Amino acid sequence: MTQEIHGTVADGFEEAREEFAAFVAGERPDYEGQLCAYVHGRKVVDLWAGADAGSLYGVFSSTKGAAHLVVALLVQDGTLELDREVTYWWPEFGAEGKDGLTLRDLLAHRAGLVGVDDGFTREELADDRLMAERLADQKPFWRPGTAFGYHALVIGALTGEVVRRATGRTLQEIYEDRVRAPYGLDFWLGLPESEEPRFRSVQPMLPTPPQQAALDARPDGPHTLAAIAFNTQVPDPGAPEDYANSRAVRAKGPASAGGVASARGLAGMYAAMISEVDGRPPLLKPDTLAEFGQIHSTGYDLVSRVHKSFGLGFQATADTWYPFLGAGTVGHSGAGGSQAFADPRCGLAYGYTRRRLAFPGGAAPENNALVKAVHRAAVRG
Template sequence: MTQEIHGTVAAGFEAAREQFAAFVAQERPDYEGQLCAHVHGRRVVDLWVGADAGSLYGVYSSTKGAAHLVVALLVQDGTLELDRKVTYYWPEFGGEGKGSLTLRDLLAHRAGLIGLDAGFSREELADDRAVAERLADQKPFWRPGTAFGYHALVVGALTGEVVRRATGRTLQDVWEDRVRAPYALDFHLGLPEAEEPRFRSVQPMRPTPEQQAALDARPDGPHTLASIAFNTHVPDPGTLEDLANSRAVRARGPASVGGVASARGLAGMYAAMTSELDGRPPLLKPDTLAEFGQIHSTGYDLVQRTHKSFALGFQATADMWYPFLGAGAVGHSGAGGSQAFADPRSGLAYGYTRRRVAFPGGAAPENARLVRAVHTAALRG
């Protein structure tokens, strides 16, 4: 029995509902998900299945988009400078050959500081300060600036420590004061206890036998760059869903993976970043948006062992995911299946999240047809 789809779409965006309905009809009966989009600041798609539009989900690496919007704002203010060495803000960072690394390279996943030889405890992964302190003494896994690889669990802790050293405040506090609270966004880097009843615990998606065979064939030994970056080389690494389902992670909101949001919150953030919203001008000026949307690392990702493209703190969404989007589209997907981005050329801000972790991780496959439907409608105006 197909679940009921709730919500609305603006005239001209009916194809988004049709694509969402077609996907839901093929999904398992306990599917929960949300889809939201704005065009030039106007909400044009607001759909959900299961629970309600105000439900909050763990969005994993989609958190990096919020974290690096904060960095972009501080660069725009002049508080941070992209080509300053990280040690200018954080002197203790310079050991083990890291002294020449710039903030720009750090944001572009070029630091080679993907994790620790000894790994992190689960308690440490919930605490950006603890992660940053331990990484300050770690030798990079490649010469900084010479290559790139996804700093999956740590990039937000590293850039967050730069923010803290430069401002005296945590990245999470700056996010709350400058972005989340002014726009009343359902996107939390540190979920208050009072909001806990709105959180929907993440459910695992078990792979089919064919998918499991593909997983088993991957060369992810215990000492690879991938295992270090994703902290699976420790004795008890836990599961992906353990992160979002941990109250400690939700309460502290680690800036790489700890965000809790609805699709409205995801899309609303990117709408605020790039368009007039609620009578306020865009958070980022055109020059700042262009700088942070410019591709800085593209090609073979040493961690993920495939072609990837990163802008500054954001994924280069058109190159990595949806080539029909405009140049300069920026955002970040999440391991649970979430996807969120802004396409400044079409005015589109997109957010999608779901409760059950999508296989094999990263942006859930259904996003491809949902994004195309919304983007096509946005271009038609």
């Protein structure tokens, strides 16, 4: 039996409901997912199937959007400076030839510090400070600043340690005080025990035989850069869903991939970033938003082995995923299939979550049609 579609869309956004319903109709009967969008601070799409609108899901790397909104706010405040060396705040980071790396290059995935040789324990993966201590001593895997590669599990620990050294507070604490709590967002970096009943455990990917063959054929040997970046070189790396399903991860909210959110929370955060919401001015000024959305790394990603583009902390979503979006669109996808971004040129903020991991990882393929439908309506005004 197909899941029933719940929720509302504003006039002009009916195509988004049609696309969501068409996708859900073709999915497994146990599908759970949510879609939400704002335009110029007004909620225009709020749909879900399975569970309910308040269900919370592990959003993996979509967490990086929240983490680097905090960094952008601190740059905007003048607390952080993009072209200062990381060692200005964190002297120990300079070991093994990393002393010249700037915060700008760190945010652009150019540090060459995608993991540690012998991998992280599960306890370390849940704790940004433990990871940062290990990373400070690690020799980078390429000369810092000369190339880029996705720092999948560590970028939030690295930038978070800069935040902690500069402010005396964790990135998670600043996010809670300046972003999540003021807007009442269901996007958590550190899920309180009181909210645990709303969390829906992440379910594993169920690829078709051809998809499984494609997964098995990937050249992710035990000593590759990708293995180090995704911590699969350890004896028992566990499955991706184990990470989000760990209470330790959810409680501490590691800033690379430990966030928990609903689609409303994802879209609401990006709406607050670029638009007036509930009488509050946008969190980011136009110059800050343009700086963080400017492409800093583009081309062959040494870790992912595909073309990618990054701004500062954020994916360059228009180039990496949806070329019809406006220049300067900032966001981040997640391994569970989530997608979230802000397109400041048309005022669109988008969030999508799902419970079961999607093939092949990253933003789930259904986002292609969903984003296109929502964007078309937003541009029409």
